Amino acid sequence: xxxxxxxxxxxxxxxxxxxxxxxxxxxxxxxxxxxxxxxxxxxxxxxxxxxxxxxxxxxxxxxxxxxxxxxxxxxxxxxxxxxxxxxxxxxxxxxxxxxxxxxxxxxxxxxxxxxxxxxxxxxxxxxxxxxxxxxxxxxxxxxxxxxxxxxxxxxxxxxxxxxxxxxxxxxxxxxxxxxxxxxxxxxxxxxxxxxxxxxxxxxxxxxxxxxxxxxxxxxxxxxxxxxxxxxxxxxxxxxxxxxxxxxxxxxxxxxxxxxxxxxxxxxxxxxxxxxxxxxxxxxxxxxxxxxxxxxxxxxxxxxxxxxxxxxxxxxxxxxxxxxxxxxxxxxxxxxxxxxxxxxxxxxxxxxxxxxxxxxxxxxxxxxxxxxxxxxxxxxxxxxxxxxxxxxxxxxxxxxxxxxxxxxxxxxxxxxxxxxxxxxxxxxxx
Amino acid sequence: xxxxxxxxxxxxxxxxxxxxxxxxxxxxxxxxxxxxxxxxxxxxxxxxxxxxxxxxxxxxxxxxxxxxxxxxxxxxxxxxxxxxxxxxxxxxxxxxxxxxxxxxxxxxxxxxxxxxxxxxxxxxxxxxxxxxxxxxxxxxxxxxxxxxxxxxxxxxxxxxxxxxxxxxxxxxxxxxxxxxxxxxxxxxxxxxxxxxxxxxxxxxxxxxxxxxxxxxxxxxxxxxxxxxxxxxxxxxxxxxxxxxxxxxxxxxxxxxxxxxxxxxxxxxxxxxxxxxxxxxxxxxxxxxxxxxxxxxxxxxxxxxxxxxxxxxxxxxxxxxxxxxxxxxxxxxxxxxxxxxxxxxxxxxxxxxxxxxxxxxxxxxxxxxxxxxxxxxxxxxxxxxxxxxxxxxxxxxxxxxxxxxxxxxxxxxxxxxxxxxxxxxxxxxxxxxxxx
Numbered sequence: 001x002x003x004x005x006x007x008x009x010x011x012x013x014x015x016x017x018x019x020x021x022x023x024x025x026x027x028x029x030x031x032x033x034x035x036x037x038x039x040x041x042x043x044x045x046x047x048x049x050x051x052x053x054x055x056x057x058x059x060x061x062x063x064x065x066x067x068x069x070x071x072x073x074x075x076x077x078x079x080x081x082x083x084x085x086x087x088x089x090x091x092x093x094x095x096x097x098x099x100x101x102x103x104x105x106x107x108x109x110x111x112x113x114x115x116x117x118x119x120x121x122x123x124x125x126x127x128x129x130x131x132x133x134x135x136x137x138x139x140x141x142x143x144x145x146x147x148x149x150x151x152x153x154x155x156x157x158x159x160x161x162x163x164x165x166x167x168x169x170x171x172x173x174x175x176x177x178x179x180x181x182x183x184x185x186x187x188x189x190x191x192x193x194x195x196x197x198x199x200x201x202x203x204x205x206x207x208x209x210x211x212x213x214x215x216x217x218x219x220x221x222x223x224x225x226x227x228x229x230x231x232x233x234x235x236x237x238x239x240x241x242x243x244x245x246x247x248x249x250x251x252x253x254x255x256x257x258x259x260x261x262x263x264x265x266x267x268x269x270x271x272x273x274x275x276x277x278x279x280x281x282x283x284x285x286x287x288x289x290x291x292x293x294x295x296x297x298x299x300x301x302x303x304x305x306x307x308x309x310x311x312x313x314x315x316x317x318x319x320x321x322x323x324x325x326x327x328x329x330x331x332x333x334x335x336x337x338x339x340x341x342x343x344x345x346x347x348x349x350x351x352x353x354x355x356x357x358x359x360x361x362x363x364x365x366x367x368x369x370x371x372x373x374x375x376x377x378x379x380x381x382x383x384x385x386x387x388x389x390x391x392x393x394x395x396x397x398x399x400x401x402x403x404x405x406x407x408x409x410x411x412x413x414x415x416x417x418x419x420x421x422x423x424x425x426x427x428x429x
Numbered sequence: 430x431x432x433x434x435x436x437x438x439x440x441x442x443x444x445x446x447x448x449x450x451x452x453x454x455x456x457x458x459x460x461x462x463x464x465x466x467x468x469x470x471x472x473x474x475x476x477x478x479x480x481x482x483x484x485x486x487x488x489x490x491x492x493x494x495x496x497x498x499x500x501x502x503x504x505x506x507x508x509x510x511x512x513x514x515x516x517x518x519x520x521x522x523x524x525x526x527x528x529x530x531x532x533x534x535x536x537x538x539x540x541x542x543x544x545x546x547x548x549x550x551x552x553x554x555x556x557x558x559x560x561x562x563x564x565x566x567x568x569x570x571x572x573x574x575x576x577x578x579x580x581x582x583x584x585x586x587x588x589x590x591x592x593x594x595x596x597x598x599x600x601x602x603x604x605x606x607x608x609x610x611x612x613x614x615x616x617x618x619x620x621x622x623x624x625x626x627x628x629x630x631x632x633x634x635x636x637x638x639x640x641x642x643x644x645x646x647x648x649x650x651x652x653x654x655x656x657x658x659x660x661x662x663x664x665x666x667x668x669x670x671x672x673x674x675x676x677x678x679x680x681x682x683x684x685x686x687x688x689x690x691x692x693x694x695x696x697x698x699x700x701x702x703x704x705x706x707x708x709x710x711x712x713x714x715x716x717x718x719x720x721x722x723x724x725x726x727x728x729x730x731x732x733x734x735x736x737x738x739x740x741x742x743x744x745x746x747x748x749x750x751x752x753x754x755x756x757x758x759x760x761x762x763x764x765x766x767x768x769x770x771x772x773x774x775x776x777x778x779x780x781x782x783x784x785x786x787x788x789x790x791x792x793x794x795x796x797x798x799x800x801x802x803x804x805x806x807x808x809x810x811x812x813x814x815x816x817x818x819x820x821x822x823x824x825x826x827x828x829x830x831x832x833x834x835x836x837x838x839x840x841x842x843x844x845x846x847x848x849x850x851x852x853x854x855x856x857x858x859x860x861x862x863x864x
Contacts, residue, residue, distance in 0.1 A: 011859045013441065013702050013850075014618045015732045062566050087712075116706060116724060124603065126580045127546070132640075133565075136555050139643050140562025144482050147643035152650070153712040153842055156545055157582060157603035162843025165707045171721060173705035174845055175611065178546075178601040180583045186600060193618060210580075214555060217569040218580035278624075279598040280535065284591040292596050295535065411577065412587035414599060 015197035022421065023195045023202075024262050024270040027106025027255030028363045029098035031207065033069030033248050033350040036097075038105065041360075042367045045346045046396050048378040052231040052246060052351060057211045064227040065220060067234055068211055069248030069351035084167075087150045088159060089128030090209035090249075094356075095160035096167060098253040099203055103168065106255040106267065108201065110168045117261075119172035119199040120165045121190045122253070123183030123206030124157040125355035130212035131155055164203055164253075172199050180410030181317075182279070184251065184358030185418045189277035191256040200261035205359035207251035219247055222411065224321050232379065235348050237318030238325050238391055239380035245320040251356015252363040269423035271366035275403070276304025282413035293331035293415050297407065300417035301335075304403075308336045311419075312399060313374050315361045315406040318345035319352075322384070328407070329387035338388035341405075342397060348379040358408035362418060365404040369422045372401050441859065442620040443689050444697040444851070446525025446682030447794050448517035448631070452488035452675055452781045455497065456520060460781075460791075461798045464806035465827045469780045471673045472658045476637045484651035486658040487637050488675035488782030492516075503588075506575045508547035509635035511588045513678035513787075518589045518629050525682035526694060527627060534596035538625030539589050541680075542602045542612030542632030544786030544841075546582025549638045554579060589629050589680065597625045606746075606841030607705065608632050609679070609789025610849050614703035616683045626688060631680030632790035645674065648713060650750060662783075663810040664747035664776035665754050665818040672748040675782025679794035697797040701834075701857055702733030702850035713842055715752050719760025722838060722846040726764035729836070729848040735857065737765040740772050740850075741832040742805050744792045745822075746840045747776020748783050753840060758818045760838075760846075773830060775823040779809035789839045793849060796835045800853050805830045833857070 030037060033051030034044035044051070051069045060066035071094065076085045079097035088096070103110065110118055132155040138146040153159060158176045165174050173194055177186045184206045191204035210219070219225055226244035228234040235246045256274065257267060278299035283289040301308060314336070317328055332343060346364055347353075353360055368374055374397040383391045402425070406418045449456065452470035453463035463470060470488045479485035490513070494504045497516045507515065522529060529537065554576055558567035578584040586601040598619055602612040609632030616630030645651040652671035654661040662673040689696060706725040710716055730737060746757055761769040777795050784791065795806055804827050811824040833856035838848045 011701075011732070011734050012621055013700050013732055014614060014621055015704065015728070016618075016621060059566060063569055115709070116728075120707075125583075127582075129580070132551075133555070133567075135644070136552060136640055137559065137562045137565065139640055140556060140559065144639065144643040144646055147640070147647050149647045151640070151644040152648055155644070156605055156842065158544075158605045158841075158843045158845070159712075161604070162707075162712055162845070165844060166709050166712065169709045171707050171709045171724075174604065174707045174843065175615075175705075176603045178581065178583045178603050179586075179599070180581050183583075193622070213565060213567045214558070215580070217558060217567050217572055218577045220569050221572045221574055221576035279600070281539070281590050281596050281599040283534070283594065283596060289534075289596075292535070410583060411581060412583060413590065414583065414587075 020196050021259035022273040022275050023192050023256045024259050024273050025254050025366055026257050026262055026267045026270040027102040028271060029102030029105060029253045030363055031071055031094045031098045032250040032360055033071055036074060045349060045364060045375045048376060050349045050378060055211060058213055063216060065225045067231055067246050071250045087154060088163060089131035089154050091128055091207055092160045092163055094207040094209055094250055096163055098207055099164045102253045102255045113201060115169055115171040117172055117200040118170035119174060119194045120161045120170050120203045121175035121187050122161045123177050123187040123355040123359060125180055125183060125208050126210050127157040128155040128159055129210040129215040133212050133214040179414040181352060181354055181357050182408040182410035182414035182416040183355050185406060185408045185416035186279055188274060188362055188418055192274045192277060195258045200258045202256045203253055204256055205251060205253040206355040208354035208356040209249040210354060211249050235320050236380045237320040237345050238383045238387055240384040242320050242322050242325055246351035248351030248353045251353050252360040254363060272369050272423055273421040275421040276300045276419035278303055279416045291327050293328060294334045296415040297335050297417045300419050304419040306403060311341050311403050311405045312401045313368060313404045314341050314343045315365045316343050316345045317407045317409045318347060329389045333388040339390040342374050342392050343389045344374055344392040345377045346375045348377055361406050365406050365420050369401045369404055372398060374399055440621050440623060441686040441699060442617040442683045443686045443699045444681050444797050445684045445689050445694040446521035447697060447797050448520030449679045449794050450490055450492060450513040450517050451677040451791055452490050455492055463780055464777055464795060465804055467807045467809050467825055467827055469659050469809050471662050471782055477639055482642050483646040483653050485655045486661050486673050488673060489637060490677050507588060508550035508579055510543060510547055510633045511585050513635060514541060514585050514633035515588050515592050517631060517678040517680040518592050521680045521682045522593060527682055529593045534594050536597055536626040537593060537595040538597040538619045538628040539586050539595045539599040540602060540612045540616040540628055540630045541586040541589055542608030542786045542790060543582050543585050543634050544605050544608050545634055545636050545641060547579040547584060548641055549635050550579035552638045552640050585633055593629055604841060604845050605843050606785050607789055607839040607845040607847040608786030610839045610847040611705060613790060613793055614849060617700045617703055620683055620685050626685050628683045629680055630683050631678060632787045633678035634785045634787040635676045636785050637674060637676050660810045662749050662779045664749040664779050664808055665814055665822045666811050667813045667815045669749045671750055672783040675784035677784045677787050677791055679790040696854040698800045698851040698853055700849060701852045702729040704728035704732060705847040708844035710844055715756040717755055717759060719756045719763055722760035722840060723763035725846045725848040729850055733850045735834060738768045739834045740836045742799060742835040743772055743774040744796050744837040745774050745776045746838050747778050749778060755817050758820055769820055773805045773823045774820050775806055775808045777806050792837050796837050796851050800832055800835055800851060803829060803832060
């Protein structure tokens with residue numbers, strides 16, 4: 001086996017050796033406030049059923065934010081081997097469960113594939129947050145030797161990737177991207193890179209579970225969370241009443257495969273294809289330079305060799321912070337023209353899932369492509385004056401969907417854009 | 430019907446700037462002096478009171494953020510790991526002579542690795558908010574404005590991006606103890622694929638805090654040889670008994686090769702190969718046969734189009750744990766065959782400790798300097814080699830050695846194994862490269 005020696009392409013230090021077709025997404029594993037399982041999530045989204053409620057994972061009474069999206073009825077021992085439950089944080093429990101669901105959905109048996117051609121790359125925002133708080137409590141309430149042996153493998157940001165790799169025998173290049181709430185798209189972009197460097201199957205996406213007192217407290221420090229106490233009115237992106245966002249937990253993992261390899265194993269057409277991706281970074285807060293979101297979107301479209309007119313729906317970042325909403329609306333209007341493309345943000349039903357959020361958006365976008373239905377944004381009444389976007393409100397909108405754009409931004413200045421295509425191709429403009 | 434593209438562009442990445450914050454002295458030259466002298470920077474921990482811990486030693490950086498030119502606001506806002514990263518980035522930028530202010534910010538990328546992020550800040554704030562662990566419902570009213578910046582490790586990449594005005598792809602890579610190799614590999618990829626023309630690539634960790642020490646105590650990974658801190662990190666020695674924690678950062682300026690040559694940049698070396706593999710075996714355990722690390726090395730050399738015999742020096746992971754050093758020795762034999770017995774191998778962790786995610790980039794920086802100076806840094810404290818570790822580990826004294834190609838490897842929790850190869854400018858020519 002000497003792949004590099006057989007190509008006429010220039011040598012690449014990282015192994016990019018052959019032209020590749022767009023990778024296909026053949027499996028989805030969703031563990032979200034809107035449902036455990038892809039179809040439960042999708043039906044909640046289409047029905048506009050909100051999963052926002054009072055936090056029950058701990059007593060939120062002392063905090064100005066008491067609402068969040070929690071994964072209802074998630075019992076780790078039903079979905080994760082008991083040995084791993086005590087060794088890992090809830091974030092990893094959700095990741096292991098989502099990975100198993102994605103593998104089942106893709107109808108793939110990892111043991112039948114080449115071990116070094118399967119890879120894992122996930123997004124993590126804050127690692128094993130709750131596990132870490134418990135062990136710091138052990139340390140400071142008691143003594144160093146009260147800190148458990150699993151702290152060293154549960155808290156760090158690579159825990160979920162490592163556990164998935166081990167559980168499914170995936171011995172290819174593994175990775176973890178921490179780009180805060182943009183990370184889910186960056187992980188999928190990285191999965192495409194890995195396919196281009198020889199991986200045949202990549203488990204990618206992300207989950208998050210930072211709903212513990214210290215996690216929430218840290219999030220409060222950004223001043224971007226909504227302190228509105230009405231679950232229906234707290235997270236209203238693009239609305240004139242936008243007051244910030246609510247946090248949530250969960251996410252999605254996706255099976256991304258090399259197109260030829262997926263065909264060879266008879267995987268079917270899959271949910272869609274990764275057509276384009278780009279990442280960029282905003283200038284510092286004190287800069288007079290503007291945000292880079294419009295450029296990020298254009299770069300992703302150029303990467304996909306598509307024009308703005310080819311995009312049928314945009315899944316927005318929709319932070320719910322007025323200044324950020326305005327910047328996003330302006331960027332979308334700049335690229336697509338005023339109200340030039342349907343825009344939606346079903347994440348109002350779940351809250352923002354940090355490392356898992358953009359991955360769940362990508363999964364939802366793939367379901368929209370599959371069913372030719374744009375899910376609506378539950379909550380907002382109308383875009384605020386001056387926001388020139390066609391925000392899909394009230395109910396889902398039927399449409400022939402060939403191409404979806406997913407946009408995500410992360411704290412500090414991360415921007416990412418992902419272009420997903422229907423499995424059966426796209427418009428030619 | 431499908432979108433196809435020629436992904437291989439012929440673009441290649443070279444190292445044009447090196448910045449280091451390491452134990453034993455801040456800056457590239459102090460770092461190299463320590464290594465080439467074969468001195469160790471391990472000592473009893475001074476950053477906190479280590480009395481109650483099993484391992485009470487570390488390689489600490491004597492780092493003064495004021496003296497390093499950070500502003501009062503930067504010092505208040507930044508965790509120690511972020512301070513290391515920014516100071517390293519500054520040194521690398523200055524070393525490179527690259528005019529970032531004149532460059533298109535959209536073409537500048539950042540790829541920073543870290544295993545444990547802003548742990549020190551996170552832990553210090555926890556102590557305050559929980560009143561020394563008393564309250565599970567921590568008191569948010571004591572929270573500092575930048576607390577979330579400690580919670581998310583992405584902050585480390587943000588600070589470096591702000592430092593150089595990068596507006597291209599920015600990422601924080603966190604694959605445990607291979608983070609520093611993987612972040613450089615990621616940076617190379619950004620250049621090869623054409624997303625960036627220049628990338629600040631490196632890694633940083635400042636893990637010398639009670640919670641990190643406690644978690645390595647719990648699994649007996651760190652050395653308990655507290656009576657002799659200076660000689661406690663003993664990779665490949667028969668009496669080695671665990672690693673010694675370290676801290677620090679290294680940041681490289683990676684540039685597209687043709688552009689770097691065109692501007693007459695001083696080039697330390699070209700990154701000609703990078704690969705990662707995973708053992709899918711155990712989060713902390715390693716198989717004795719070194720199988721997956723050997724595969725990472727094999728793929729890395731294959732990508733570099735180099736025969737194993739081309740490798741002139743191996744910068745080992747060499748953590749000094751019983752299992753690592755045997756695993757790694759087996760991996761070298763498995764991937765390089767007989768050549769493994771002929772090539773010098775050394776572990777700088779014997780001198781600067783194991784700074785988790787940062788060390789991979791610090792070791793690549795050491796490789797760049799070794800190529801530049803044609804000197805192999807030694808493995809300090811190696812007196813009685815483990816019979817199962819029977820290679821040439823360059824014991825105690827640096828060695829002048831002609832080198833064109835050097836290999837650096839890393840192994841980390843999660844089962845991750847990474848390898849990268851640097852070549853001296855002009856040492857290896859690639860047909861089909863862009864120019």
